[in-house]
Amino acid sequence: MKIRKIIIGLIAVTLFSGCDDLFEPALENYRDKDAMYDEANYALGILLNGYTRIPVNGWSFSDVATDDAVSNDRDNGYRKLATGSWTSNSNAVDQWTNGLAAIQYMNMMLEESDKVKWSEDENLRRMFNDRTKGEAYALRGLFMYYLLQAHAGRTADGTLVGVPILEKSLDTNSAFNLPRATFEECMQQLYTDLAKAEELLPLDFEDISSDAQIPEKYAGINKEEYNRVFGAYSRLRITARIAKGVRAQAALMAASPAYEDDSNTTTWEKAAGYAADVLDLIGGINGIDDNGWTWYCNFTEIDGLKEGGNPKEILWRGGISDNRDLETDNYPPSQGGRGRINPTQNLVDAFPMENGYPIGRTEGGYNSNKPYEKRDSRLKKYIVVDGTTVGPNTDEVINTFGFSMYDAINQSDYATRTGYYLRKLLREDVNLDALTANTQRHYKPYIRYTEIYLAFAEAANEAWGPKDSRRGYSAYDVIKKIRERAGICRGTADPYLDECAADPVKMRELIRNERRLELCFEGFRFWDLRRWKVDMNKLNETARGLNQLDGSFVDLEVENRIYKEHMYYGPIPYNEVLKWDALEQNVGW
Numbered sequence: 001m002k003i004r005k006i007i008i009g010l011i012a013v014t015l016f017s018g019c020d021d022l023f024e025p026a027l028e029n030y031r032d033k034d035a036m037y038d039e040a041n042y043a044l045g046i047l048l049n050g051y052t053r054i055p056v057n058g059w060s061f062s063d064v065a066t067d068d069a070v071s072n073d074r075d076n077g078y079r080k081l082a083t084g085s086w087t088s089n090s091n092a093v094d095q096w097t098n099g100l101a102a103i104q105y106m107n108m109m110l111e112e113s114d115k116v117k118w119s120e121d122e123n124l125r126r127m128f129n130d131r132t133k134g135e136a137y138a139l140r141g142l143f144m145y146y147l148l149q150a151h152a153g154r155t156a157d158g159t160l161v162g163v164p165i166l167e168k169s170l171d172t173n174s175a176f177n178l179p180r181a182t183f184e185e186c187m188q189q190l191y192t193d194l195a196k197a198e199e200l201l202p203l204d205f206e207d208i209s210s211d212a213q214i215p216e217k218y219a220g221i222n223k224e225e226y227n228r229v230f231g232a233y234s235r236l237r238i239t240a241r242i243a244k245g246v247r248a249q250a251a252l253m254a255a256s257p258a259y260e261d262d263s264n265t266t267t268w269e270k271a272a273g274y275a276a277d278v279l280d281l282i283g284g285i286n287g288i289d290d291n292g293w294t295w296y297c298n299f300t301e302i303d304g305l306k307e308g309g310n311p312k313e314i315l316w317r318g319g320i321s322d323n324r325d326l327e328t329d330n331y332p333p334s335q336g337g338r339g340r341i342n343p344t345q346n347l348v349d350a351f352p353m354e355n356g357y358p359i360g361r362t363e364g365g366y367n368s369n370k371p372y373e374k375r376d377s378r379l380k381k382y383i384v385v386d387g388t389t390v391g392p393n394t395d396e397v398i399n400t401f402g403f404s405m406y407d408a409i410n411q412s413d414y415a416t417r418t419g420y421y422l423r424k425l426l427r428e429d430v431n432l433d434a435l436t437a438n439t440q441r442h443y444k445p446y447i448r449y450t451e452i453y454l455a456f457a458e459a460a461n462e463a464w465g466p467k468d469s470r471r472g473y474s475a476y477d478v479i480k481k482i483r484e485r486a487g488i489c490r491g492t493a494d495p496y497l498d499e500c501a502a503d504p505v506k507m508r509e510l511i512r513n514e515r516r517l518e519l520c521f522e523g524f525r526f527w528d529l530r531r532w533k534v535d536m537n538k539l540n541e542t543a544r545g546l547n548q549l550d551g552s553f554v555d556l557e558v559e560n561r562i563y564k565e566h567m568y569y570g571p572i573p574y575n576e577v578l579k580w581d582a583l584e585q586n587v588g589w
Contacts, residue, residue: 037115043109046105047109053143061521062525066529069543096572103144127230141247144163150570160184161182179583204240205308207227248455252458284471287449293450297426302442305441320443324437329341334396342416352488354376386399392429417545454519458515536563540561540562
């Protein structure tokens with residue numbers, strides 16, 4: 001492990017890289033950790049370092065390593081990973097060093113927080129201390145989830161293992177040659193941390209209006225004092241509600257086929273229950289946001305966000321920034337972009353017809369000569385297809401087929417390789433023209449409620465079947481609502497959904513497909529395919545495109561996927577296994 005390097009970094013001020021603005025005065029010299037006891041802002045830097053390490057702070061586009069997308073960037077790490085270059089010392093999805101470093105910081109925070117002079121006032125000091133430790137427990141649980149997702153696997157004897165469990169901070173005298181704990185032990189540690197976080201944190205950071213709303217454990221404190229610590233000022237930090245969401249994410253992963261094991265106690269029933277616990281806080285099935293599927297382009301909603309507030313669709317998000325980075329990277333070249341992420345024909349084919357039937361079913365009415373007509377409305381909302389527009393110039397049609405200039409397949413380094421460009425995530429009121437270029441507000445969701453609804457649907461179907469409503473709603477209810485808001489059979493019967501609901505296996509495939517569509521380009525499919533342990537033929541499905549030559553559509557094989565059986569699980573970094581003989585590598589790496 002690189003834990004020794006992490007420790008050295010902790011002793012040095014470089015521990016706080018990227019957080020210099022948090023310190024008063026600015027850091028100029030190396031300082032001992034004892035300095036944190038009298039300087040709350042200095043101590044806070046340790047905690048906030050965990051936030052800066054959250055891997056979903058930015059867009060990864062790991063979809064490029066799946067059947068959903070390719071990139072025209074030859075140096076894209078996920079493109080290399082998918083095409084034969086994934087090794088234990090070249091790993092685009094590695095979280096080992098980042099995750100263990102974050103846990104080291106959180107351990108230090110938990111050990112030292114009681115000694116920090118958070119406030120001269122004892123009541124405020126206690127509340128600040130509780131909040132800090134609650135956040136540290138929650139973040140420690142969160143990073144355990146990311147570590148397991150990226151590195152859990154099976155050793156040569158078939159044992160399902162996770163990562164070393166670190167409950168105390170390490171110093172230069174600590175033992176570093178630590179074995180990996182079992183997957184079950186890691187999950188139990190995660191659950192314990194999240195439970196402790198919920199005990200210490202409020203459900204949300206919101207101002208209260210009267211002393212009567214103060215929790216009993218803080219009796220004697222007034223609402224002004226409470227709001228100073230747990231009020232709206234602290235929005236976007238991790239809360240008890242968010243901890244519940246992380247638990248639901250982790251349990252869905254753990255209940256999945258890739259982690260089936262006699263030692264694993266996380267069942268589909270538990271996963272469904274944890275997701276329902278989150279959803280019940282927003283009214284269950286009635287909490288689904290009708291505009292949640294277009295969260296990224298609800299411009300009035302985004303532009304109106306203030307003081308860390310969330311749209312209805314969002315459980316947790318990062319901050320808001322004004323930029324045009326996504327548009328610069330992904331607009332077609334005729335609009336000034338680089339066209340980096342190219343959706344595949346595989347994904348386009350996954351969008352059903354507007355009546356809900358797959359394109360392969362005659363009931364759907366699919367016309368191969370007019371492939372984009374009468375399709376699920378999410379198709380054109382998420383993907384730029386030939387003959388449509390994108391961006392503020394609504395007079396300029398994007399021609400992705402044939403041999404036209406700029407936007408046609410493979411016409412330049414910035415042109416599409418598949419016949420499609422990305423539309424989802426982009427703000428089309430961004431102009432990239434050199435004379436009129438502008439920026440717009442963007443934010444990155446960490447957890448969307450749609451993700452939790454889909455987690456419930458998947459787990460509930462596996463645990464109880466499609467229509468069991470023991471939590472007040474069923475997998476069927478969730479999927480019908482999600483399809484309806486996209487315009488499929490709105491207000492009427494959904495015959496294909498009803499057909500699937502008669503068979504849990506068919507329902508499973510429909511739920512997985514809805515998850516694929518709703519969460520496309522948001523960094524889920526790479527991990528979903530692995531936790532589902534799909535057939536190797538599916539994992540290696542060739543990324544396809546579409547072109548039109550002489551009036552006829554031509555199917556293209558764009559990029560082969562080169563995955564091997566052991567690649568359902570990611571590796572431990574090669575150098576770590578060389579350094580520490582107690583670490584056992586996942587089989588095959």
